[in-house]
Amino acid sequence: MNNTHVTILEIDANAVLHNLTYFKQKLKPETKVLVVVKAFGYGSESVEIAKIVEDKVDYFAVAYTNEGITLRESGIKKPILVLHPQIQNLELVVKYNLEPSLYNFKIFDAFLSLADKKPLMNYPVHIKFNTGLNRLGFWHTDVPTIISELKKSNNIKIQSFFSHLAASEDINEQEFTVGQINNFAYIVKQLYDHLGYEPMIHILNTSGIINYPKAQFDMVRLGIGLYGFGNNPEETKQLKNTHTLKSIISQIHIIQPGETVGYNRAFVANQPTRSATIPIGHADGISRKLGNKNGFVIINNQPAPMIGNVSMDMIMVDVTKIDCKEGDEVILFNHQQHIDYMAHKCETIPYEILTAISQRVKRLVKK
Ligand SMILES: *Cc1c(COP(=O)(O)O)cnc(C)c1O
Numbered sequence: 381m382n383n384t385h386v387t388i389l390e391i392d393a394n395a396v397l398h399n400l401t402y403f404k405q406k407l408k409p410e411t412k413v414l415v416v417v418k419a420f421g422y423g424s425e426s427v428e429i430a431k432i433v434e435d436k437v438d439y440f441a442v443a444y445t446n447e448g449i450t451l452r453e454s455g456i457k458k459p460i461l462v463l464h465p466q467i468q469n470l471e472l473v474v475k476y477n478l479e480p481s482l483y484n485f486k487i488f489d490a491f492l493s494l495a496d497k498k499p500l501m502n503y504p505v506h507i508k509f510n511t512g513l514n515r516l517g518f519w520h521t522d523v524p525t526i527i528s529e530l531k532k533s534n535n536i537k538i539q540s541f542f543s544h545l546a547a548s549e550d551i552n553e554q555e556f557t558v559g560q561i562n563n564f565a566y567i568v569k570q571l572y573d574h575l576g577y578e579p580m581i582h583i584l585n586t587s588g589i590i591n592y593p594k595a596q597f598d599m600v601r602l603g604i605g606l607y608g609f610g611n612n613p614e615e616t617k618q619l620k621n622t623h624t625l626k627s628i629i630s631q632i633h634i635i636q637p638g639e640t641v642g643y644n645r646a647f648v649a650n651q652p653t654r655s656a657t658i659p660i661g662h663a664d665g666i667s668r669k670l671g672n673k674n675g676f677v678i679i680n681n682q683p684a685p686m687i688g689n690v691s692m693d694m695i696m697v698d699v700t701k702i703d704c705k706e707g708d709e710v711i712l713f714n715h716q717q718h719i720d721y722m723a724h725k726c727e728t729i730p731y732e733i734l735t736a737i738s739q740r741v742k743r744l745v746k747k
Contacts, residue, residue, distance in 0.1 A: 387627040387660045389737055391424045391745045393432045395620035399606050400433055402618055403589055411596045412580070414439035414461065416603035418447060423665075423734035424607065424623060425743045427454040432745075433606075434458055441601060445469035448478040459539070461506055464516065470494050474503070479539060483508040483516040488529070495535035502537035509567050511560040511583075513546040520567050527574045540580040540599065541568050549587035549611040557588075561595045587611040608716050609730050616716050623719070623734055625712035625741070629656045629679070632699065632706055641696050642688030646672055654700045656684065658710050661693040665736035666712070667726045671695070674725045678711040678718075679704050 404413060415437045416422075421429035430440055430451055441461040442448045448460045449472060465473050465480040467490045473480050474494065482488040482505055495503055507526065510517030518526065530538065543564045547553035561583060568581050580598035586605035588595065590612070607623065610616040633641075633655045641647040641655050658677065662668050666675070671690040676683040677697050684697040697710075713719050716730070723730050 387625075387664065387741055389424070389741050389743050390624040390626065391428060391743060392620065392622050392624065393428075393745055393747045395608065395622045396429060396432050396606060397436075398620045399608055399622070400436060400602070403586075403600075403602055403605050404436075406589055406593060407596055407600065412438035412599035414441055414582070414599055414601045415606055416441045416585075416601055417451070418443040418463070418603075419735045420739070422604065422607045422731065423737045425745060427451060427456070428743075428745045429606070430454075430456045430458075438599065445472050445476075445478065448473075449476050452476045452478070459504065461540075463508075474498070474500065479504045479506060481506045481508045481516075481542075483510075484518060485522070485525070488526075492529065492533055492536065495533065498535075500535045503535060504539040505536050506540045506542060507538055507579075509541065509543045509564060511543045511563045511567075512556065513544050513560075515544070517543060520563065523567060523570050527571065530575060538575070538577075538579040540582060541571060542582045542601075543567075545583060545585060545588050545592075548585060548591055551591070554591075557592065561592065590615055604731055607734060609719075616720075619716070621715045621719075623737075624714040625660075625737065626714075627658050627660050627710045627712060629699075629704060629706050629708045629710060630659050630694075631657045632704075633657070640688070642671075643691060644689055647688035647696070652700075653687075653698060654702075655687060655696045656699045656704065656710075658695050658697060659693065660712060660741070661691045661695060663692045664738050664741050665733075666690055666695060667722075667736070669726045670722060675722060678714070679708060684710075 415433055417426040417429050420426050439459050443463050445462050445465050448462050460478050462478045463481050467487055508517040564583050572578050582597055582599040584600040586603055589600050608619045608621050635649040635653040635655055637649050639649050668690045671686055673685040675686045679702050682702045684699050686695050687698045688696055719730050719733050723733050
């Protein structure tokens with residue numbers, strides 16, 4: 381009997397650990413693992429995820445400084461790489477012992493002058509190179525200037541050089557991706573030759589680990605894989621689902637032929653229809669694209685299509701053929717195939733389905 385009378389996102393700690401182990405088995409024993417917990421741990425719960433894996437990984441990464449502060453304030457001790465720290469937040473980066481990614485001279489110089497002013501000694505930082513994603517990162521032509529700047533300062537110590545792949549999941553882009561990896565290796569060689577020490581290097585995200593294991597270098601950055609998605613169906617099958625979104629039936633209506641359901645009268649009954657109202661809507665992350673039978677939920681093990689338009693706080697589903705009553709449990713999704721299906725219907729990817737689940741939905745970690 382279900383005793384959670386609210387819409388809830390359940391996070392399965394054992395599934396997270398299973399997925400971590402699965403990826404670790406693909407790696408050389410000495411390769412370090414960084415786990416990406418940005419965006420609330422891909423829509424789950426970043427602090428809980430970090431606590432579940434902390435003693436089994438080497439590093440964490442977040443996108444923004446405030447995400448790193450949340451982890452520190454909850455007692456996370458492992459190093460935390462901040463991928464996009466923002467110049468305005470560099471004081472906070474240092475205050476909370478976070479490790480900034482420095483990706484252009486504007487932020488590099490800002491951090492060096494902060495480090496000089498404090499002064500900091502050997503403060504750990506990471507230097508990011510652009511090898512083709514064209515999003516964040518120094519260019520290979522910046523290498524000589526970086527080297528001469530670094531030689532002037534012992535306020536900072538490079539913890540790693542890294543880059544990010546643009547299409548690691550796409551086998552058709554293999555040539556481009558191998559080009560990125562080779563460019564990165566070439567940049568690193570120049571840096572190693574002139575720096576006098578050899579920081580860690582890393583370039584692989586989840587699908588990089590799957591498709592380009594030879595490029596694991598010193599560390600890999602595991603994101604979506606930890607949360608159950610391998611970016612292809614065969615890999616995903618080996619992984620366990622981590623996010624289960626559940627709710628309950630608030631009310632059941634019997635609709636007569638010619639009557640309609642929901643805003644804009646978008647669903648019109650052509651036969652007597654039982655409609656169930658569920659307390660979750662587009663403000664919770666259920667896309668309006670799933671309305672009008674594009675999406676479905678599971679009630680008593682049977683699929684119930686969403687009828688009419690998704691409202692802000694509610695959806696209605698057709699339960700004409702399902703034996704159910706008010707108060708019964710509703711599964712919005714509880715396996716990766718369902719999430720993949722939703723992503724397909726919304727013309728997006730599972731990353732967006734997971735991270736869209738709004739903070740209004742209560743999180744519950746099952747250990
Ligand atoms: C988000 C992110 C990752 C993780 O990518 P996944 O595809 O989720 O494994 C790794 N590196 C960087 C720089 C990122 O922004």
